[in-house]
Amino acid sequence: MKSTQIIKLDQVFQAINAGIIVIDNHNVVYYCNPVAAKIIGLDVKDIIGKNVIDVIPNSKLNLVIQDGTANSDQLFIGERMVITGRSPINQDGETVGAVAIFQDGSQLHSLLSRLDNTQNSLTSLESIFEQAYDGVMVVDSKGIITRITKSYCRFLNIEQEDAIGRHCTEVLPNSRMHIVAQTGEAEVGEVMDINGKEAMVMRFPLREEGKIIGAVGKVMFRDVRELRTLAEKLDLLENKLKFYEKELKHYQKYRYTLSSIVGQSPSILRTKILAEKAAQGKATVLLRGESGTGKELFAHAIHAASTRHDQPFVRVNCGAIPAELLEAELFGYEEGAFTGAKKGGKPGKFELANRGTIFLDEIGDLPISMQAKVLRILQEKEVERVGSNRLQQLDIRVIAATHRDLEKMIGEGEFRRDLYYRLNVFTVTIPPLRERAGDVLLLSEYLLAKFQHELGLSLRKLDRWVVELFQLYAWPGNVRELQNAIERAINVAEGGMIQLKDLPLYLQDLEGRRGNTSLQPLALELAEAERKAILKALKKTGGNKTNAAEILGIHRTNLYRKMEKYGLGGADNEGLV
């Protein structure tokens, strides 16, 4: 019976997942189970019968024999951390031996270090939580406050330790935290009265494995007035932005439309129709014509009549920008692209014109070094800022203009043929003023009214001799020259009439020479004679153009052309004979 009991006890010790070692009162190992042997690193047979101090020098089991008291601690057996509990074995009031139980502590060790990490994270989170500027409150599923920031407590006029553990409605009667902890539905952006102040709050349910375990609430602004001040500041900034956007749009906007181009002569009407057609299409437009004929005016008007009219219109005067700056101006640059590059970089004209129209004025003056680069952009429809390697896609309409003879320039190697072909897709040629003498009167009246309005002057009229001179003069500088002459005359004229003496001296000289046949330029002399002959014939036939053409011995269409040239469309001109 006794031996059966011993065998059974041994089986139990063998099965236990802990090391057991028993010594007698002479420190000799009396029993050792396999787990203890494994921890010690010896076979059971090599342990039993040995002095415990020899097998595990630091076991302290011998001390239990001496003291007769139980204790526990951790010790290292080799590399292994072991948790041990030691007890004396007493018989008849005497210590006859001692037993030690070892538990492998390595798993416990890693558990402890994980616990340590968790503790550290918790401490950091707690300090973040405490330092939060905003009020934060956490409740459990019953609405009991488990956490609350000090700042929120100050706001609520309550001590933190008094708040924790109380129901949220006890601290804040209109609190809805317990409701969110019940329904699980977040409440965001609600305005709430807290201690007589409006505050913006948000409440979120807290979940663990799908179950609602509480709620967290945050006061976003301590006082809605703070929010209002911010909103006002934002409003102000938005207004400023709108103002600058409008300014920019104005700067980038077209200034003329087809209807603001003055002129009724067939040639200008034909040009307008062509421009209208160009506006409807997508092709690149090349505007040609002498200086001052109104190429820029037409560029604006084409953009205005196109579907892009509400998008930017950006003009680049290719002849006015120094060659070394042109690249940065056209393509833009990145910050630090070169010394002196603006902070944040700068967009180029092509980029600014995106979705709108770019007007390349004086394209004939584009330095040859830049021509290939511009051609590449027109072909690829993408731009790369100087100092960047990012390509930006472009959606631009191109209108180019020049008064120069591009074909001659190609011959002389001054203009790239490939760029010329790229530009010369839809050409609109603006006739010089001398070929539309009929418009001179209209333009003069328009410009006169415009300047007088700008200067706030009362209306003056052009003397008939001034009109006559204007119609006969060849205007090499075209409308711009006419414009300058009128502007000057307005400034010097006295009384209600603008007379020959008010005109620039070179025009007065021309008029002076008219009295002296020998000095009169032949072309002017001939033109005047021709004009007079036409008027005479018209008078004779009572305005019948077919008969007048017959008298003059020219074809009717030729007569129309000449009448147009000399501005003989209206009855007003009758008096000039």
Ligand SMILES: Nc1ncnc2c1ncn2[C@@H]1O[C@H](COP(=O)(O)OP(=O)(O)OP(=O)(O)O)[C@@H](O)[C@H]1O
């Ligand atoms: N048909 C017109 N109606 C009203 N104003 C005009 C007309 N044509 C030209 N102008 C005016 O004449 C001036 C010269 O026109 P614009 O600058 O468009 O000419 P341009 O051909 O582009 O000249 P350049 O080749 O020298 O650049 C402008 O002030 C413009 O307003």
